[in-house]
Amino acid sequence: MARLLRINTRTKKVTEDTLAGDYAGLGGRGLTSRIVRKEVPPTCHPLSAANKLIVAPGLLTGTTAANTGRLSVGGKSPLTGTIKESNAGGTFSQKLARLDIMGLVLEDKPDPDAAFQVIFISKNGVQLTEVPEISGLGTYDASTKLFEKFGSKVGIMVIGPAGENSRLASSIQFTDPKGNPSRAAGRGGLGALMGSKKIKAIVIDSQDAKAPEVADKEAFKAAAKRWAEILVSHPVTGQGLPSYGTSILINIINEAGTLPTKNFRDGRFDKAADISGEKMVELINQRKGVAKEGCHAGCVIQCSQKYCDENGQYLTSGFEYETVWAFGSNLLISNMDHIAHLDRLCDDLGLDTIETGTTVAMAMEAGVIPWGDGLAAIDLLKRIYDPKDYLGAIIGNGTAFTAEAFGVDRVPVVKKQSLPAYDPRAAKGVGVTYATTPMGADHTAGYAICQNILKVGGDIDPLGKQGNVEVSKNLQIATAAVDATGFCLFVAFAVLDTDDALDTIAKLISSRFGISFTADDIGKTGIEILKDEYSFNRDAGFTKAHDQLPDFFIQEELPPHKVKWDFTVDELQKAKVEI
Amino acid sequence: MKIQVTCFATLARYSPQGGVLEVNPGATPQDVLDLLAIPGNEVKIVFVNGQNSGRDVLLQENDRVGIFPAIGGG
Ligand code: SF4
Numbered sequence: 181m182a183r184l185l186r187i188n189t190r191t192k193k194v195t196e197d198t199l200a201g202d203y204a205g206l207g208g209r210g211l212t213s214r215i216v217r218k219e220v221p222p223t224c225h226p227l228s229a230a231n232k233l234i235v236a237p238g239l240l241t242g243t244t245a246a247n248t249g250r251l252s253v254g255g256k257s258p259l260t261g262t263i264k265e266s267n268a269g270g271t272f273s274q275k276l277a278r279l280d281i282m283g284l285v286l287e288d289k290p291d292p293d294a295a296f297q298v299i300f301i302s303k304n305g306v307q308l309t310e311v312p313e314i315s316g317l318g319t320y321d322a323s324t325k326l327f328e329k330f331g332s333k334v335g336i337m338v339i340g341p342a343g344e345n346s347r348l349a350s351s352i353q354f355t356d357p358k359g360n361p362s363r364a365a366g367r368g369g370l371g372a373l374m375g376s377k378k379i380k381a382i383v384i385d386s387q388d389a390k391a392p393e394v395a396d397k398e399a400f401k402a403a404a405k406r407w408a409e410i411l412v413s414h415p416v417t418g419q420g421l422p423s424y425g426t427s428i429l430i431n432i433i434n435e436a437g438t439l440p441t442k443n444f445r446d447g448r449f450d451k452a453a454d455i456s457g458e459k460m461v462e463l464i465n466q467r468k469g470v471a472k473e474g475c476h477a478g479c480v481i482q483c484s485q486k487y488c489d490e491n492g493q494y495l496t497s498g499f500e501y502e503t504v505w506a507f508g509s510n511l512l513i514s515n516m517d518h519i520a521h522l523d524r525l526c527d528d529l530g531l532d533t534i535e536t537g538t539t540v541a542m543a544m545e546a547g548v549i550p551w552g553d554g555l556a557a558i559d560l561l562k563r564i565y566d567p568k569d570y571l572g573a574i575i576g577n578g579t580a581f582t583a584e585a586f587g588v589d590r591v592p593v594v595k596k597q598s599l600p601a602y603d604p605r606a607a608k609g610v611g612v613t614y615a616t617t618p619m620g621a622d623h624t625a626g627y628a629i630c631q632n633i634l635k636v637g638g639d640i641d642p643l644g645k646q647g648n649v650e651v652s653k654n655l656q657i658a659t660a661a662v663d664a665t666g667f668c669l670f671v672a673f674a675v676l677d678t679d680d681a682l683d684t685i686a687k688l689i690s691s692r693f694g695i696s697f698t699a700d701d702i703g704k705t706g707i708e709i710l711k712d713e714y715s716f717n718r719d720a721g722f723t724k725a726h727d728q729l730p731d732f733f734i735q736e737e738l739p740p741h742k743v744k745w746d747f748t749v750d751e752l753q754k755a756k757v758e759i
Numbered sequence: 760m761k762i763q764v765t766c767f768a769t770l771a772r773y774s775p776q777g778g779v780l781e782v783n784p785g786a787t788p789q790d791v792l793d794l795l796a797i798p799g800n801e802v803k804i805v806f807v808n809g810q811n812s813g814r815d816v817l818l819q820e821n822d823r824v825g826i827f828p829a830i831g832g833g
Contacts, residue, residue, distance in 0.1 A: 419829070429831075432767065458768060501833065623833060624833065634830055636831060639811070
């Protein structure tokens, strides 16, 4: 029976339920958002004892179906004050699923001077221990020591100094199959929530655990085979992503005139070629890195990589388009090694790369460091290791906070979460998503770049208004459902273009659980999730006035297409599922 | 007339020298693909001046043409 473990971080008491009642049949984002909706007071302070941190593998995680090892992490976001689901790769999720743990809930909070704890979960149960030698450490050193202590086969969920000090831009990091803590539940400051509960790491050992059985083995096997074919035969998931990683987008987004440059002043960067996926692969090959890796076992797309420095030493992995943009064209930095160092620092400090890149832009706006100066940006981030460094404290708290600290009024955030790597004026479908998703500005919540630019799943003009509200709404529903399954969102490229893909997913879910689940139920699942999320936000005090982009997008034309943001408040509301 | 042409990702090897191509007035993106011997089925997206374009539109002097295979990420 699917297990729901609750750990009281103050009393250290562990209780176990099965998933029943309101939680029956839920997984991933479906479960995290339902628990937040039912159990977290919407108006609570996100760092208070009333908030909860929830970790949930997807419905299909732990099975042999390809690309099902993703994890949802939820809570009330310290950054935005909204409900939050942040989705991560790494090996942790499959290990939870192998122990039949569908949800892990951290509750309450210890006294402020209590020592940080490490939670160890195995088939023998749950233990909380102090591991004082890892307190204050970056996630790389901390996970090295945890592997030494608990064995090399464990999966680790860990925060860095940023999360320990409850910085609002902090992430939770997860170890990948090679043991590097380079996969992040980045968005929304959930590392600060984990830090407030005084949990430095959760270590999971699923050795010798008997994975839950699939209900209808034959049907599942057939559906899983077709599923892998769908992914491998699509040109994006079968070739484009494996060959170049996600940074393959730099050039096309730049050509499309929607690559935000110098804090969203231009849609093109004259040095885009220097930070492109093509360039990254060239450097990786020269330095004997690895151009193609999965973030968990069973990923057939493999968009991750091993990026080495000038001396051939491992520097970072999971080095994604969004990160290259955030520290690259956004800051006018064109040195790929500087950008890779900044990525590494974020993973080690436990910081969201998107939020931190836009935060450094605020420091550049204010003249704290010069535009384009990668080395100065590296020095700036290093200050976040020191909990007493006031400048580090400001930068670690994200874009909106840093802008306020320095009196900057060009602040690319929605609900205090920073915009990612597409200018909304020249990619209007994703702009609608930024404005209206319950998460604060987030591209993954409804990735209309597919239809606006990449011509996957349709063709909608990115510069005009027509069709962009509808496409964002439909994608937000579909994405919520995908996030409940444990699928990596990149499967969407193939799903959108393949006729029997939704049926195949429905067959996987039906045969996994021995229930009748149809393609129609996928959409219903997404709608239910969004209802939980929007109603939580409403009760937390969010109104349609919060579903807007910053004024400068309305006032300033974006070169080269000379376009502005021009949706009204009420037009945007049509992108939201009605509560 | 001269136009600017760049081919990306798996098609990069087809880019013309210096990124500039001489074409006849009245040329279309399809003519560009033919001139550069790019197999049409490997091309997913053609941009003219940063906007998605059909392969049969008329190109103008100095137009900026971008040619891409199927691409995704995010
Ligand atoms: S495609 Fe990339 S993000 Fe998705 S599961 Fe594979 S490595 Fe992870």
